[in-house]
Amino acid sequence: MTRFSGLINPLHSLLKWLLVASVAILIVPVMLQIFSRYVGFIPRYIWTEELARFCFIWMIMIGAMIAVREGTHFDVDVLPSLAPKWNAISHIVTHLAMFIFAVVFLYFGYQFALFGADQTSELAELPMWLIFIAWPLAGAFWILFLAEKFAEDFRVLREAVRS
Amino acid sequence: MSPGEASIVLFGLFFLLMFLRVPIAFALGLACVPVLMFEERLSSMVLFNETFKAYNSFILLAVPFFLLTANLMNAGGITDRMLRMSRALVGHFPGGLAQVNVVLSIFFAGISGSSTADAASQGKLFIHAQVKEGYDISFSVAITAVSAILAVIIPPSILMIVWGGVLSVSIGGLFIAGILPGLMLGAVQMLTVHAYAKIRNYPTYPRATLKELGAAAMVSVPAMMTPVIIIGGKVFGWFTATESAAIAVLYSLGLSLFFYRELGRKALHEAFLDTGRLASVALFCVGTASVFGWLLAYYQIPKALLSTVTSWGLSLSGTGFFIAFVFLVVGCFLDAIPAIIIVGTILQPLAQSVDMHPIHFALIGIVSLAFGLVTPPYGLCLLISCAIAKVRLIDVMKDVMIMLMPMLAVLILIIVAPDIFLALPRWLSPEFVK
Numbered sequence: 001m002t003r004f005s006g007l008i009n010p011l012h013s014l015l016k017w018l019l020v021a022s023v024a025i026l027i028v029p030v031m032l033q034i035f036s037r038y039v040g041f042i043p044r045y046i047w048t049e050e051l052a053r054f055c056f057i058w059m060i061m062i063g064a065m066i067a068v069r070e071g072t073h074f075d076v077d078v079l080p081s082l083a084p085k086w087n088a089i090s091h092i093v094t095h096l097a098m099f100i101f102a103v104v105f106l107y108f109g110y111q112f113a114l115f116g117a118d119q120t121s122e123l124a125e126l127p128m129w130l131i132f133i134a135w136p137l138a139g140a141f142w143i144l145f146l147a148e149k150f151a152e153d154f155r156v157l158r159e160a161v162r163s
Numbered sequence: 164m165s166p167g168e169a170s171i172v173l174f175g176l177f178f179l180l181m182f183l184r185v186p187i188a189f190a191l192g193l194a195c196v197p198v199l200m201f202e203e204r205l206s207s208m209v210l211f212n213e214t215f216k217a218y219n220s221f222i223l224l225a226v227p228f229f230l231l232t233a234n235l236m237n238a239g240g241i242t243d244r245m246l247r248m249s250r251a252l253v254g255h256f257p258g259g260l261a262q263v264n265v266v267l268s269i270f271f272a273g274i275s276g277s278s279t280a281d282a283a284s285q286g287k288l289f290i291h292a293q294v295k296e297g298y299d300i301s302f303s304v305a306i307t308a309v310s311a312i313l314a315v316i317i318p319p320s321i322l323m324i325v326w327g328g329v330l331s332v333s334i335g336g337l338f339i340a341g342i343l344p345g346l347m348l349g350a351v352q353m354l355t356v357h358a359y360a361k362i363r364n365y366p367t368y369p370r371a372t373l374k375e376l377g378a379a380a381m382v383s384v385p386a387m388m389t390p391v392i393i394i395g396g397k398v399f400g401w402f403t404a405t406e407s408a409a410i411a412v413l414y415s416l417g418l419s420l421f422f423y424r425e426l427g428r429k430a431l432h433e434a435f436l437d438t439g440r441l442a443s444v445a446l447f448c449v450g451t452a453s454v455f456g457w458l459l460a461y462y463q464i465p466k467a468l469l470s471t472v473t474s475w476g477l478s479l480s481g482t483g484f485f486i487a488f489v490f491l492v493v494g495c496f497l498d499a500i501p502a503i504i505i506v507g508t509i510l511q512p513l514a515q516s517v518d519m520h521p522i523h524f525a526l527i528g529i530v531s532l533a534f535g536l537v538t539p540p541y542g543l544c545l546l547i548s549c550a551i552a553k554v555r556l557i558d559v560m561k562d563v564m565i566m567l568m569p570m571l572a573v574l575i576l577i578i579v580a581p582d583i584f585l586a587l588p589r590w591l592s593p594e595f596v597k
Contacts, residue, residue, distance in 0.1 A: 019436065023227060023439045024435055026227060027409055027412055030228075030406060030409040031409060034406050034409065053219050053220070056227070057218045059443055060447055060450070061443075063443020063446075066440065066443075067440065067443065070440075073189065076181050076187065077184060090184065091184075094185050097180055097185045097189065098186070104196055108208075108211070109211060135211055
């Protein structure tokens, strides 16, 4: 299991780095857009707005991938505190539900990305699959990260049952 | 699938999954999956099309920008300057440090549009410091969380930008309309702190001399200029809401890097990473909430739900109370942005049917949802404050409820006397208010 985490950690770091980059890049087209309106020598590119939006979509999807590993997607905790064994089981149920959603994202999201293969964006004429691929990719990363969660859940469950 | 079956599947599955601690974003999305599979006229494409459409929005871009502004303010020393100013202003009132806590939230709210960022930064600044000065921990956590909600009521505000974008209301008009209720809620909170301090004998600071006040004002003036730039720029039409948020980022970055010079490379990296984390988690949920809302609209479930309410024949105030009640209840379980997307669009025809002014409707909704940020089980500001103080939510509930009572009075005033709150936008920007 540690070997598995060793495989995932670099991926996690890479995603974090991409997330920082996407936030940083996000500001540039918006600033270009404002300044070009008031400053003559900056050309008025019409694709700035589109580029900002596409960068934004990637930021959301990358952040949503990371949040599954870090367990930071918002949830509502109304369950009373349970015995360790039942707590572990409830975590497995939670992660199983998320796993189903991840499979939906991967399988149907792949078709969605194929659907975008022959589309281009309105302004910058980027191929749309460059954007749509974020959905199946999110599904794939979730499956990977959830596998790690399952391993941990079952380890806790085994320990709880033994003691 | 009939509308009745669809609504049972959607709501039933959502609540079941939420109860099982499945993250809200996933629960909303998963609830839609069986409906999309079994309804022959729909396909899974709806899931992707609607999430894509939700994220492909220039308006929502303001969310990461305002979070980034707040993070840069904290990392770059802007918050410290405003803290000094707040202390010089109200430190000598009974319950000095807690008063400073509220006043700093008001200043912070004028620059940042995010309550969660406010709760996170002020939780670290105040909770420990207040407890050390002899304040009760539950009081300290509660006042930090409750004052943080001002950030989404005093402009700029993420919620107002989302509301304006989703329900087609002038964002400039909403910004101006938020000033008065925000300041009133802040004043009410200061009175509450005053009462607590008198009863429980909380400490106070010596009054700042005029010289100290002047010095504090001098260093904080550049920071205090931010709201003027953001709100002025929006109202005078120099830039759009999203652009004003980007300007706020640039301004706070410039101040931290070149004026106060406290922002290191590591802190900068952390600010960006934190922003990406929080913004994406909040916004991912917006996407799945949009699918959920789209399906509700597809089966015309809102219309069915509202037909009974319309038949009650409520007056303008009655409708206002009903809307506030719905948002208060929904705010306990949902984050404010998905709540606007799902519930705001459901209630809009009801508000229109009694000729409620769109800005009045927005104020009731936004203030009620802001209260939802501190009501359990899902009150983000309260959860963050509790996590920082390492206390259980149950232990601070009593103080939160006490503090919410006078604030509810302000909400009631907003419902029954809309003209007081519409006067300022009517005067400052008649073209936004129609």
